[in-house]
Amino acid sequence: MVYLHNIGKYFLMLVEVFRRPQKASIFRENLFKEIEELGLKSLGIVAFISFFVGGVVAIQTGLNVDNPWIPKYLIGFATGRSIVLEFAPTFMSIILAGKVGSYITSSIGTMRVTEQIDALEVMGVNTLNHLILPKIVAAVFFYPFLISLAMILGIIGGYVAALATGLFSVEDYITGIRLDFRPYLIGYALKKTVVFAFLIATIPSYYGYYVKGGSIEVGKASTKAVVWTSVTIIVFNYFLTQMLLG
Amino acid sequence: MIEVTNLYKRFDDLEVLKGVSAEFKKGDTSLIIGSSGSGKTVFLKCMLGLLEPNDGDISYDGRVYSKMGKDERRDLRKEMGMVFQSGALFDSETIENNIMFPLKMFTNQSREEMLERVNFVLNRVNLENVNSKFPAELSGGMQKRVAIARAIVMNPKYLFCDEPNSGLDPRTAIVIDNLIKEITDEYQMITIINTHDMNSVMEIGEKIIFLKDGLKVWEGSSLNIFKTDNEAVTNFVYSSNLFKKVREVYNKEN
Numbered sequence: 141m142v143y144l145h146n147i148g149k150y151f152l153m154l155v156e157v158f159r160r161p162q163k164a165s166i167f168r169e170n171l172f173k174e175i176e177e178l179g180l181k182s183l184g185i186v187a188f189i190s191f192f193v194g195g196v197v198a199i200q201t202g203l204n205v206d207n208p209w210i211p212k213y214l215i216g217f218a219t220g221r222s223i224v225l226e227f228a229p230t231f232m233s234i235i236l237a238g239k240v241g242s243y244i245t246s247s248i249g250t251m252r253v254t255e256q257i258d259a260l261e262v263m264g265v266n267t268l269n270h271l272i273l274p275k276i277v278a279a280v281f282f283y284p285f286l287i288s289l290a291m292i293l294g295i296i297g298g299y300v301a302a303l304a305t306g307l308f309s310v311e312d313y314i315t316g317i318r319l320d321f322r323p324y325l326i327g328y329a330l331k332k333t334v335v336f337a338f339l340i341a342t343i344p345s346y347y348g349y350y351v352k353g354g355s356i357e358v359g360k361a362s363t364k365a366v367v368w369t370s371v372t373i374i375v376f377n378y379f380l381t382q383m384l385l386g
Numbered sequence: 387m388i389e390v391t392n393l394y395k396r397f398d399d400l401e402v403l404k405g406v407s408a409e410f411k412k413g414d415t416s417l418i419i420g421s422s423g424s425g426k427t428v429f430l431k432c433m434l435g436l437l438e439p440n441d442g443d444i445s446y447d448g449r450v451y452s453k454m455g456k457d458e459r460r461d462l463r464k465e466m467g468m469v470f471q472s473g474a475l476f477d478s479e480t481i482e483n484n485i486m487f488p489l490k491m492f493t494n495q496s497r498e499e500m501l502e503r504v505n506f507v508l509n510r511v512n513l514e515n516v517n518s519k520f521p522a523e524l525s526g527g528m529q530k531r532v533a534i535a536r537a538i539v540m541n542p543k544y545l546f547c548d549e550p551n552s553g554l555d556p557r558t559a560i561v562i563d564n565l566i567k568e569i570t571d572e573y574q575m576i577t578i579i580n581t582h583d584m585n586s587v588m589e590i591g592e593k594i595i596f597l598k599d600g601l602k603v604w605e606g607s608s609l610n611i612f613k614t615d616n617e618a619v620t621n622f623v624y625s626s627n628l629f630k631k632v633r634e635v636y637n638k639e640n
Binding site for chain 2: 162163165166254255256258259261262263264265266
């Protein structure tokens with residue numbers, strides 16, 4: 141029953157969030173702030189993880205493909221597909237759910253427990269719209285760029301691994317990456333990203349906005365938000381894959 | 387005028403307000419007093435619209451809150467100012483941005499006009515050179531003044547204060563009390579203050595409402611609160627040693 145109650149409350153929250161902003165200039169100002177907080181400040185971690193995981197995926201594939209009958213270009217093919225289809229959109233979204241989700245819950249939750257949200261309400265501000273809509277728009281529009289960057293850097297990571305380890309040749313790797321290239325798969329990954337970005341922005345906002353108590357409860361809410369966002373991403377990933385590729 | 391009629395508020399099985407009625411007039415500074423858990427904050431939050439009463443009505447100059455839609459309620463709130471117990475300042479914004487926020491949100495003034503208004507209200511609460519500071523850089527008393535400045539920047543009709551001098555030393559508390567009283571007189575607002583500070587009662591208590599266990603058990607002024615026979619009120623008023631001593635001295639002299 142508690143789960144159903146929370147799901148219902150989450151959708152009621154979304155109804156209020158998707159109202160017209162009360163002042164366009166304030167919305168714009170908040171949007172740029174959120175693009176910086178949720179997007180630009182995640183560039184470093186996304187770039188770092190993508191590059192090294194791309195390299196590791198290539199090395200692992202290379203080490204496991206030691207049968208002389210299997211062409212070496214399959215290492216590039218497998219690395220590319222893994223990064224484009226799953227690593228960049230799904231696992232990078234889970235990493236962002238941890239980094240950005242905890243930030244969203246703790247910042248909104250702290251505003252709640254220190255009565256800053258009440259102060260906004262008393263002024264006549266639609267607090268759900270004011271606090272959450274810019275986060276959703278920032279995430280939904282910026283994360284596809286972030287995930288595209290993760291794809292590119294992941295593939296470059298594999299390329300550098302080829303140069304550094306000599307397990308497979310650079311030519312084989314590039315041939316594998318280009319083999320059976322289908323733009324639809326990039327579109328599929330970016331569609332998933334948009335859905336995940338929406339979840340990353342809204343689930344932690346829900347936990348932060350409705351937190352009750354003090355700093356300990358804000359901490360607990362952050363943990364819950366990260367766990368539930370990650371679980372939801374995994375479940376949605378399954379159904380989206382079935383729907384878009386099945 | 388704010389008219390509260392037969393207000394009830396429950397949280398699950400706990401009945402916090404049990405049919406409270408009261409009237410607050412323009413230009414009056416009214417104090418709601420009572421022990422912790424008496425329902426003062428819930429009463430104030432119901433008047434602010436932060437809590438929905440289970441029964442009863444609140445009318446703001448003839449506009450009944452329970453009959454208003456969401457947008458009308460938000461418009462009504464633009465006529466309210468609130469000083470929270472904690473100050474509730476936006477801690478990641480400068481003092482200037484804290485006070486300017488309602489102007490940016492609800493007016494079409496130019497930046498110069500807004501800045502002029504911000505400096506005017508800061509000056510009115512006797513604060514200078516704090517525009518670029520952050521709330522954490524100010525003392526508790528200064529933060530309360532900023533909260534008052536933010537509450538009055540839109541020229542509200544109704545000013546609500548939840549224990550505005552809690553955590554302040556007695557001298558600063560009196561300064562804050564008098565500031566609220568002066569501003570109320572100057573702008574002819576309806577000011578309602580939640581407090582359990584007897585110094586505030588003596589200093590600015592034109593009209594006092596005493597709540598106990600969710601019921602209004604007494605109403606009067608600072609002049610007659612010390613003369614009342616109401617046991618709940620006398621127990622509250624004379625709970626501090628200072629007031630007990632004052633009563634003993636007064637009784638001896640008379």
